[in-house]
Amino acid sequence: xxxxxxxxxxxxxxxxxxxxxxxxxxxxxxxxxxxxxxxxxxxxxxxxxxxxxxxxxxxxxxxxxxxxxxxxxxxxxxxxxxxxxxxxxxxxxxxxxxxxxxxxxxxxxxxxxxxxxxxxxxxxxxxxxxxxxxxxxxxxxxxxxxxxxxxxxxxxxxxxxxxxxxxxxxxxxxxxxxxxxxxxxxxxxxxxxxxxxxxxxxxxxxxxxxxxxxxxxxxxxxxxxxxxxxxxxxxxxxxxxxxxxxxxxxxxxxxxxxxxxxxxxxxxxxxxxxxxxxxxxxxxxxxxxxxxxxxxxxxxxxxxxxxxxxxxxxxxxxxxxxxxxxxxxxxxxxxxxxxxxxxxxxxxxxxxxxx
Numbered sequence: 135x136x137x138x139x140x141x142x143x144x145x146x147x148x149x150x151x152x153x154x155x156x157x158x159x160x161x162x163x164x165x166x167x168x169x170x171x172x173x174x175x176x177x178x179x180x181x182x183x184x185x186x187x188x189x190x191x192x193x194x195x196x197x198x199x200x201x202x203x204x205x206x207x208x209x210x211x212x213x214x215x216x217x218x219x220x221x222x223x224x225x226x227x228x229x230x231x232x233x234x235x236x237x238x239x240x241x242x243x244x245x246x247x248x249x250x251x252x253x254x255x256x257x258x259x260x261x262x263x264x265x266x267x268x269x270x271x272x273x274x275x276x277x278x279x280x281x282x283x284x285x286x287x288x289x290x291x292x293x294x295x296x297x298x299x300x301x302x303x304x305x306x307x308x309x310x311x312x313x314x315x316x317x318x319x320x321x322x323x324x325x326x327x328x329x330x331x332x333x334x335x336x337x338x339x340x341x342x343x344x345x346x347x348x349x350x351x352x353x354x355x356x357x358x359x360x361x362x363x364x365x366x367x368x369x370x371x372x373x374x375x376x377x378x379x380x381x382x383x384x385x386x387x388x389x390x391x392x393x394x395x396x397x398x399x400x401x402x403x404x405x406x407x408x409x410x411x412x413x414x415x416x417x418x419x420x421x422x423x424x425x426x427x428x429x430x431x432x433x434x435x436x437x438x439x440x441x442x443x444x445x446x447x448x449x450x451x452x453x454x455x456x457x458x459x460x461x462x463x464x465x466x467x468x469x470x471x472x473x474x475x476x477x478x479x480x481x482x483x484x485x486x487x488x489x
Contacts, residue, residue, distance in 0.1 A: 371453045
């Protein structure tokens, strides 16, 4: 297939593009390479994909120009804002995609508390442009990143795609729930197969610098103190990047179908009479935050000083993914142990930062 993957300078997008190329798909990557976190990590991902030769070249990537990878004959990249509707429509018209996987977004729960405007651009307007571009260019296979944060105030564990997600507690979560609603509308009106992917705390090599594993590892290696929120009483369904990518690829290969048993009186929330579906992609094995920190300490070989803090606004105390639909529909369940994932990340971190 020829697949547009947005967010390919990002964590999940870079890994997904690599796996799709390895199996022979043609990939066009898209990212605006914003400065939400250390751009050198983004440049490093693009360098790994053969888009640029060095981290220094990252600052000179031209806007709106397709660049060919030097490592992969079937990989091209374009620096573009999802909000740039005219450029997005031109890209779709010229490249004629078979499928789209939208992983580009303004990320971060805590950042949304202080920078709410940033979430309206890429997460709402940008996603609208993707839907419109799919509609007008006969792209009938769209998958997109949602988030476990949509479960908000729900305290029933494990989180099921059949649970209500009507009470988000951050604007980031609200924007992701909005994406699911927008996607359903286009599935209903125009028959576009759309699948939302509720990711659960993704971690691993090339991970985001604003995420806990990156922050904890950096602090540990530099001898600094870490902030531990909710006094460590947090439970997270940490999900390794390779497991996430495998789930995404299975979704791309199996576009959503109409649920023939669905009706408006006795309805499921994860399917529809339209070709629409939502999946959780999580490890289905939540880990205590303090156990997660201990695994980092064991790998590095020293204790990390801790500053115990109350829970932050927008955070939830626990996440736990029910993945029964993933197992039943796609014969897949994430399984990478947290210790192995943490070890792999720290090995990558030391190599990338030469520590």
